[in-house]
Amino acid sequence: MAEYKTKQKSDVVSYLEKNAGKHITASKIALDMNNEGIHIGMATIYRTLEKLVDEGMVKKYFIGENDGACFEYIDKKNSCKHPNCFHLKCEKCGKLIHLDCHEMSHLITHINSDHGFIIDPMRTIFYGICQSCQQKANWRNI
Amino acid sequence: MAEYKTKQKSDVVSYLEKNAGKHITASKIALDMNNEGIHIGMATIYRTLEKLVDEGMVKKYFIGENDGACFEYIDKKNSCKHPNCFHLKCEKCGKLIHLDCHEMSHLITHINSDHGFIIDPMRTIFYGICQSCQQKANWRNI
């Protein structure tokens, strides 16, 4: 069960590191790396991503719509140790907002004690509309 | 652009009504209805669901994992005029749990007024570990 260090895997990892915080599909990874002259087969990309997700280095989620699953590099150094750290993602502009608010610890405690569910803040994203997009929506009357 | 009333559409609607609050894939709809002796083509199911989503009668989710998109009937009379309806998804067993709790309206108000972000509860999923998986984890010492 030993793991080998291969060029392909480290290429994928460094690509993801460079794009930390972005949400990237498997095909976009292949495309971008191709443009850099690195060709990696789709199967390898998927197999590598699967491992990285297991290791916790990458988060996989489904925002659906046209493309498939999205992957995002999780920077363990910069990411928050406090369990108050959530993310807000704007559905209009795609902006990802950091939320570090102690109000959130109430939420976690409540859902744990009253609903028996332990929230994983790192994996949870609140979807909605950010402030600037709300204003745009107002003046466009959307 | 007139809409016709067809047996297939009303069958799908009544199936979804019977399963209000559940999260159902298109193929499960086809399978279940087949077991009831009703055969509807996949294309029709997808086209019907698309319309129902546009009408707001059904919500479409991407919770990913093995299956495709999930659909859920939205009962306008009973549920979710209050934005208290969230979903908890267990990362171990994949179970999707409904959470209809007043506490959540505090959360929404807080994030709106203090952080300028309007949460869309129907699209937001809390990831974490459910109660039964916590217990399994305990006895297995995972």
Added chain:
DNA sequence: TTGCGTGCAAAGGTTTTGCATGGCA
């Protein structure tokens, strides 16, 4: 009759799998 809805089949995507080959240890 009109034209939307349906069913079938085929196409378009993404993701997985089998198998021979390549490359790390």
Added chain:
DNA sequence: TGCCATGCAAAACCTTTGCACGCAA
């Protein structure tokens, strides 16, 4: 040398689309 990782192609899916036919109005 072992054995995992890779690449290619094919398969397995989910979902969409084209087209002829059926059926509601």
